[in-house]
Amino acid sequence: MTIKVLLADDQALVRAGFRSLLARSRDVTVVGEAADGEEAVRLATSARPDVVLMDIRMPGTDGITATRRIVQAVPRCRVVILTTFDTDEHVFAALRAGASGFLTKEVEPAELRRAIAAVAAGDALLSPGVTRRVIERFAHREGVAAGADERLAALTSRELEAVQLMALGLSNQEIAERLVISPLTAKTHITRAIAKLNVRDRVQLVILAYESGLIRPGG
Known part of the structure; x- marks a missing residue:
């Protein structure tokens, strides 16, 4: 195509x-x-x-x-x-x-x-991490977005863990290894998080992770 x-x-x-x-x-x-x-x-x-x-x-x-x-x-x-x-x-x-x-x-x-x-x-x-570094550098200047942390409450504990690791720059394979799950399951957790939080893609999910305080710059 x-x-x-x-x-x-x-x-x-x-x-x-x-x-x-x-x-x-x-x-x-x-x-x-x-x-x-x-x-x-x-x-x-x-x-x-x-x-x-x-x-x-x-x-x-x-x-x-x-x-x-x-x-x-x-x-x-x-x-x-x-x-x-x-x-x-x-x-x-x-x-x-x-x-x-x-x-x-x-x-x-x-x-x-x-x-x-x-x-x-x-x-x-997001790979090889340059976009993540830009987000990390500038997100803290904006402060925590209103309601961003409340939106994350819609996620399961496993989905939250997967989002946190993804926001730190890990790939599906690396998330799977860290959580001792399959890469497909890791991808599913991220896909479900994107749907539940109504964001466009992984970049928007990473931004939300920083804006909510789930990930701190340098963390």
């Missing part, structure tokens, strides 16, 4: 570079290019891409606002944030807005293709 991708960046050369990289993939097609957030929202609504590669800093409507509007208008669409540095303070806000992860603009071609395939399949860009 072909993965439809929308490019959103105010620099034409950046868009051309990503389009050139993706043109080498037979299972990926670029369905549009946007030079600002407003255009990104409009194109996402009409073209219904599977993945949007979204720059944060754009004139007019920025990438954070555009991300929030896109995930609301096109729930099945996944947004991947493009940033120059993996410590960009705006990345955390974009993840909270509904982005499924982020990539630096220096990403290698093979990594870019793998990332697009992963988020299109419903996974989040």
Whole structure:
């Protein structure tokens, strides 16, 4: 199945570079290019891409606002944030807005293709832990979100353990080993937690874990 991708960046050369990289993939097609957030929202609504590669800093409507509007208008669409540095303070806000992860603009071609395939399949860009580190770095600045800890009360003790380990950066296999369960059971616990808490994916689940105080920065 072909993965439809929308490019959103105010620099034409950046868009051309990503389009050139993706043109080498037979299972990926670029369905549009946007030079600002407003255009990104409009194109996402009409073209219904599977993945949007979204720059944060754009004139007019920025990438954070555009991300929030896109995930609301096109729930099945996944947004991947493009940033120059993996410590960009705006990345955390974009993840909270509904982005499924982020990539630096220096990403290698093979990594870019793998990332697009992963988020299109419903996974989040948590591996190898860069996204988690960004969340950890900036989550404590926001404080505990109102009601976040109460939402976690819906989880079973086992689901809570699995979420805690996932928020620390462990994979399904590593969670399984730590809890002495199968990887499939570990994945099931995470999937059920996502459904019960009504979050989009693992990134949003990790953010909630930090906002609730379940995980402390550096813990």
